Amino acid sequence: MQYPSKLIEDAVNEISKLPGIGKKTALRLALHLLKQDEGTTESLSSALVNLRQQTKYCRICHIISDSEDCTCESIRKDSSLLCVVEDTPDVIAIQNTSQFYGYFHVLGGIISPIEGIGPGELNIDSLVERVRKSEGVIKEVILALSPTMEGDTTSFYIAKKLKSFDIKITTIARGVPIGGELEYTDEVTLGRSIVQRLVFDITTD
């Protein structure tokens, strides 16, 4: 595609690097910005740079945060519950159900041999350490991973790692459609899957 100016070509190329955005959509977005006042583009631009440069990950729960100590230690109600999720959108999705009042632990991904992600790349050691350090305060770990092959593998791996502790290991109810992505599940289904969580069974191995 030929563009009338280098500036618009650069902008289209950069925007279309984003996932799910092609050249035509990128052009539309660029032309939209050209028609707004300069402040709109500047706010967008600085919000992105600030996000990328200043975002920290909480050293306890590994959630995206404005500082290395997020509010995870203070705002939740029930310190006996720890919910393990793949990534930040899952935390947001579960919070929006208003059905969970415990703590979160973000793995930062799931075990995926195809993508070369092993247990070592995930925040699993720190999860085990967190359970150990709680000295019995954490009574239940809820595995809220997507019900896919990778999610199940990860749940299984974590359940085995936590086997030695005197805690209940549960998994969210499989009301979530099998093969679907957790972050896109509707709030009612997801909320029910938190309420109807099931004891995780590892007797099959």
Added chain:
Amino acid sequence: MQYPSKLIEDAVNEISKLPGIGKKTALRLALHLLKQDEGTTESLSSALVNLRQQTKYCRICHIISDSEDCTCESIRKDSSLLCVVEDTPDVIAIQNTSQFYGYFHVLGGIISPIEGIGPGELNIDSLVERVRKSEGVIKEVILALSPTMEGDTTSFYIAKKLKSFDIKITTIARGVPIGGELEYTDEVTLGRSIVQRLVFDITTD
């Protein structure tokens, strides 16, 4: 929706101001940027700011350009042809057909009483002036506007304005689906509509 950090909330709010991008897509894009290296976000950000701050409009054809004198005066082959379009995406679309070798004139919009856009807001006076100044070099003005109510109204208005000149006024062949938007038409249809352009008829008034 609750976000785990102010930075991500700001980014989501700014991204979702773009047309066709909702909060969920915005969150996905923000999290995507967080997983890329900092350079990706910086390139995107500066491309947008540069686009918005440095983009000029050619003072002759009003196309988006890197300077106030775009290459419109030199690169085209046939200086007797002038193609009038609504906006920049239309120029790109027509160039991609490789069926047009004349000049362009960008109106910057079309007459739309509903949106409060009258002929005065568009680059119509400068079009008339351009035809006058060409002293007979421009022999044909092609009206390549979307075949909608507003596009037809604008074509009609321009045709009447150019009536006094000794030029042929044509309109692109209506192979373009009626009611559709010009910039999304496929290249074959759009190319044919340039080749099969019709003499614009204003005898009906």
